[in-house]
Amino acid sequence: MPKRIEIDAMPEGCKLFYRDINRQIRKAIADGYDHIVLRNIAGQRYIGAGLKGDYTIEVFGDAGLDLGVFSEGLKYIVHGSSEYLLGNTLNGGEIVVYGDSWDITGMGARGGSIFVMGNGGSRIGIHMKEFGDSRPIICYGGTVKQYCGEYMAGGVIVVLGLDFKDAIIDPKKPIDRDNIDAKLVKNAAGPIVQSDLGGGIHGGAIYIRGEIPDELLGVYAKKEEIDEGDKEVLEPLIERFCELYGVNPDFIWKEGFTKVKPISSRPFGKHYTTTPI
């Protein structure tokens, strides 16, 4: 039976410092709680930094930089948006954001899944890598900007290009699945990704819903149509996305996906010579 505790980050109208929030989280874990609810978060940084274990941290409000940085195995749910560096160097677990998450989401992640309902900025999933069974996943419901998947060494990035703006039933309430009217989810109007997609990629794959022009590809990246193997990768992932945000999978599959993958796992292999001279 999960033990739940609530922490108010704005007690008596006074904003708690991140250090105090993390201290309270650690104390709650030490006291045996495994579901920690943070109320009134207003941009505090480093929430849950470096934690490891099977705990759930639920954030109400907008999270600051570095949510879940270095952590392993936790589940974070953010009923709001996140600032830069969500899941920086993530080692495992799941992060679910009911809002946007801006630049450098999942930088250097080695495991875990990150689901974002809305849009992202640049450098999403930069230098993610996979190892053994540990395969990081980033799935954006909305659109992202330049340098997505730059230097990627493993894992999966999915960008769906959906627009949830009209689908929020009551914008004044925290967003969760019950507050989304899936029938009103549309395809995003603008471009789904921007330039330098997968620049320097040498492992893993990026799946974009829809077509992308060649000139958006970065160096050492190439695009392909998806095959059965890719579908096997995408299906559970999209199923999870739909479960989290209430979207109908048929709506997502209505459009095809484009896969962006590395030209080589050793893009710079011929760039250097080690002959003794």
Added chain:
Amino acid sequence: MTTVKDKMLPRFKAKIDYETCIKCGRCGENCTYDAIIFNRDEDMPIVKSTGNCVACQRCVTFCPVDAIAITPYPVEFAPHGTWTPYHIRGVMEQARTGAVLLSGMGNDRPFPMVFDNLVWDACQVTNPAIDSLREPVETRTYIGRKPKNLSITKNRGKFALEDLPANVGISTPLIIGHMSLGSVSYNAITAMYRAVEDVGTMMGTGEGGLHKDHYVYRDNLIGEVASGRFGVNPDYLKLGAIEIKIGQGAKPGHGGQLPGEKVTQLISDTRGIPLGTDALSPNPQHDIYSIEDLKTLIAALHEATEYQSPVGVKIAAVNNVAAIASGIVRAGADFMTIDGFRGGTGAAPRVIRDNAGIPIELAIASVDQHLRNEKIRHKVTIIAGGGLRSSSDLIKVIALGADVGNIGTSALIALGCKVCQQCPTGKCSWGIATGNPVLANRIDIDWGAQRVSNLLRGWTHDLSEVLGTMGIDAVESLVGNRDRLRYVGPNPREAEILGVKHAGERIGTGGE
């Protein structure tokens, strides 16, 4: 297309004296560069290809009758003051491959050595020297942020210090710098870890993660967080100290690449990366584009380590190192490593290794003075490295402003390295810079640990003896004590930047 004209002239010649040779075959077994092989049919060693010899001296060392000599190859290029073999060979190889020349070890160019222009002071008559063999000379040093002043509380008659920032104590102001598992072998790194534990000092893990066998040394390790974030996980963040690597003296501004062939199962497990793919550390850290961003990562690491480990930043010594250092202290770093342009490497583009960065002596003097002027020097522990060849370099770098010296190449020489610069090839015959487990086993870990401990202890003894002769009873009194140094080199401007007086310069007018 490779033709005979692409042939690189041999640099060395291995000569076997068959009159003394006892045909034991050790030379052939030991040569990893395919220069000498043992011909089983004729029961004798032969020089297979003299061009392959790199003068690693492995065969010479293992020949029980000293029957092998490695000499420079008799036919050199025609002598030329400008077109030296260094340049001609570089042009030839790049004309053949069109690639970047990779090199190992530190800067190979004959730049003037500032350390060699410095001498230090000793006690005579007016202040007594300390006999370090019988009297205490403190070499213990603490890495971490120091408060401006101490707050002491009294509770029920007991005194207590209030909230000191985390510091790690080391028995000597001498640590081993960052080397990753991958750039050096499992045996080499284990020997060094064991040595620092034995001596009570620290070593950097490099950006290679930490192998599960090595967590026992955690209190003596500085975990590196670099641009590839290899092996960084919650357990890794519980090491003695954590250091963010921005730059390395051998290749300022350049990242790192462990070529796919070196990413073996051992490396793959330790770094958490796929087998056989290039392990690429990008040049910048993609979450650090400013001092403010650096501050963010330092704070994230402080949070993740629950403020139990000091968090440092390592940079290469470059033109504006003093201003950058000031920014790093203000970003909240507890310690800072400055790596001079002679710092070593397992692999760096030769053009960068040999030309980028500035000497550590000038960098450290400049940083120390700049932080003193800004009244923030006390906040940070400064670790200096990049070509410390002996205890004298260590002592001089401390007097110029460093709290701690770090060594890399010196520790590898203790393990057998002969500085042949073939690290990037992975063929290291001494079992140091290689991922090949058979070669790695050439280092007996107990023997290696003993050798490295001996080296660290030897330099520490040197330091105590010298401190005694200077009349200084604790090494922290030597830190930045540039008044105890004198300059004997050719360039007064250099002395000025170092903040060191010229030898023989009189102080004051004394009674005239």
